[in-house]
Amino acid sequence: MPQIIPIRDLKNTSEISQMCHESNEPIFITKNGYGDMVIMSMKMYEEKMFMLDVYSKLNAAEEQLAEGKVLDGDASLKSVREKYNV
Known part of the structure:
Protein backbone atom coordinates (compact mmCIF):
# COMPACT_ATOMS: atom_id res chain seq x y z
CA MET A 1 0.00 0.00 0.00
CA PRO A 2 1.56 3.33 -1.00
CA GLN A 3 2.27 5.91 1.68
CA ILE A 4 0.70 9.31 1.14
CA ILE A 5 1.60 12.26 3.34
CA PRO A 6 0.78 15.97 3.23
CA ILE A 7 3.52 18.41 2.28
CA ARG A 8 3.48 20.01 5.74
CA ASP A 9 4.89 16.74 7.16
CA LEU A 10 8.14 17.35 5.26
CA LYS A 11 9.23 19.49 8.22
CA ASN A 12 10.07 16.24 10.02
CA THR A 13 13.10 15.48 7.87
CA SER A 14 14.53 12.71 10.07
CA GLU A 15 11.19 10.91 10.18
CA ILE A 16 10.67 11.28 6.42
CA SER A 17 14.19 9.99 5.73
CA GLN A 18 13.55 6.96 7.91
CA MET A 19 10.23 6.32 6.15
CA CYS A 20 11.98 6.44 2.77
CA HIS A 21 14.66 3.96 3.83
CA GLU A 22 12.17 1.54 5.38
CA SER A 23 9.70 1.63 2.49
CA ASN A 24 9.95 -0.55 -0.60
CA GLU A 25 7.95 1.94 -2.64
CA PRO A 26 7.95 5.68 -3.23
CA ILE A 27 6.18 8.03 -0.82
CA PHE A 28 3.62 10.35 -2.37
CA ILE A 29 3.40 13.95 -1.16
CA THR A 30 0.15 15.87 -1.47
CA LYS A 31 -0.43 19.62 -1.52
CA ASN A 32 -3.94 20.94 -0.91
CA GLY A 33 -5.25 17.39 -1.27
CA TYR A 34 -3.70 16.79 -4.70
CA GLY A 35 -0.62 14.82 -5.72
CA ASP A 36 2.44 17.06 -5.86
CA MET A 37 5.68 15.09 -5.45
CA VAL A 38 7.14 11.63 -4.99
CA ILE A 39 10.17 10.88 -2.79
CA MET A 40 12.23 7.74 -2.25
CA SER A 41 15.59 6.62 -0.96
Whole structure:
Protein backbone atom coordinates (compact mmCIF):
# COMPACT_ATOMS: atom_id res chain seq x y z
CA MET A 1 0.00 0.00 0.00
CA PRO A 2 1.56 3.33 -1.00
CA GLN A 3 2.27 5.91 1.68
CA ILE A 4 0.70 9.31 1.14
CA ILE A 5 1.60 12.26 3.34
CA PRO A 6 0.78 15.97 3.23
CA ILE A 7 3.52 18.41 2.28
CA ARG A 8 3.48 20.01 5.74
CA ASP A 9 4.89 16.74 7.16
CA LEU A 10 8.14 17.35 5.26
CA LYS A 11 9.23 19.49 8.22
CA ASN A 12 10.07 16.24 10.02
CA THR A 13 13.10 15.48 7.87
CA SER A 14 14.53 12.71 10.07
CA GLU A 15 11.19 10.91 10.18
CA ILE A 16 10.67 11.28 6.42
CA SER A 17 14.19 9.99 5.73
CA GLN A 18 13.55 6.96 7.91
CA MET A 19 10.23 6.32 6.15
CA CYS A 20 11.98 6.44 2.77
CA HIS A 21 14.66 3.96 3.83
CA GLU A 22 12.17 1.54 5.38
CA SER A 23 9.70 1.63 2.49
CA ASN A 24 9.95 -0.55 -0.60
CA GLU A 25 7.95 1.94 -2.64
CA PRO A 26 7.95 5.68 -3.23
CA ILE A 27 6.18 8.03 -0.82
CA PHE A 28 3.62 10.35 -2.37
CA ILE A 29 3.40 13.95 -1.16
CA THR A 30 0.15 15.87 -1.47
CA LYS A 31 -0.43 19.62 -1.52
CA ASN A 32 -3.94 20.94 -0.91
CA GLY A 33 -5.25 17.39 -1.27
CA TYR A 34 -3.70 16.79 -4.70
CA GLY A 35 -0.62 14.82 -5.72
CA ASP A 36 2.44 17.06 -5.86
CA MET A 37 5.68 15.09 -5.45
CA VAL A 38 7.14 11.63 -4.99
CA ILE A 39 10.17 10.88 -2.79
CA MET A 40 12.23 7.74 -2.25
CA SER A 41 15.59 6.62 -0.96
CA MET A 42 18.65 6.79 -3.22
CA LYS A 43 18.95 3.00 -3.10
CA MET A 44 15.38 2.54 -4.34
CA TYR A 45 15.88 5.23 -6.98
CA GLU A 46 18.96 3.45 -8.34
CA GLU A 47 17.14 0.10 -8.37
CA LYS A 48 14.12 1.60 -10.16
CA MET A 49 16.32 3.37 -12.71
CA PHE A 50 18.24 0.14 -13.33
CA MET A 51 14.99 -1.73 -13.97
CA LEU A 52 13.74 1.07 -16.21
CA ASP A 53 16.93 0.73 -18.24
CA VAL A 54 16.46 -3.05 -18.46
CA TYR A 55 12.86 -2.68 -19.65
CA SER A 56 13.92 -0.04 -22.16
CA LYS A 57 16.56 -2.36 -23.62
CA LEU A 58 14.09 -5.26 -23.75
CA ASN A 59 11.60 -3.05 -25.56
CA ALA A 60 14.24 -2.02 -28.10
CA ALA A 61 15.20 -5.67 -28.63
CA GLU A 62 11.54 -6.64 -29.19
CA GLU A 63 11.20 -3.85 -31.76
CA GLN A 64 14.32 -5.08 -33.57
CA LEU A 65 12.91 -8.60 -33.63
CA ALA A 66 9.60 -7.34 -35.02
CA GLU A 67 11.46 -5.44 -37.74
CA GLY A 68 13.52 -8.51 -38.61
CA LYS A 69 16.79 -6.91 -37.50
CA VAL A 70 18.39 -10.10 -36.22
CA LEU A 71 21.80 -11.69 -36.58
CA ASP A 72 22.72 -15.34 -36.83
CA GLY A 73 24.00 -16.38 -33.39
CA ASP A 74 26.60 -18.87 -34.62
CA ALA A 75 28.02 -16.44 -37.17
CA SER A 76 28.17 -13.66 -34.57
CA LEU A 77 29.99 -15.84 -32.04
CA LYS A 78 32.43 -17.02 -34.71
CA SER A 79 33.17 -13.41 -35.66
CA VAL A 80 33.79 -12.40 -32.03
CA ARG A 81 36.04 -15.42 -31.43
CA GLU A 82 38.10 -14.63 -34.53
CA LYS A 83 38.37 -10.95 -33.63
CA TYR A 84 39.58 -11.61 -30.08
CA ASN A 85 41.40 -14.91 -30.72
CA VAL A 86 39.25 -16.78 -28.23
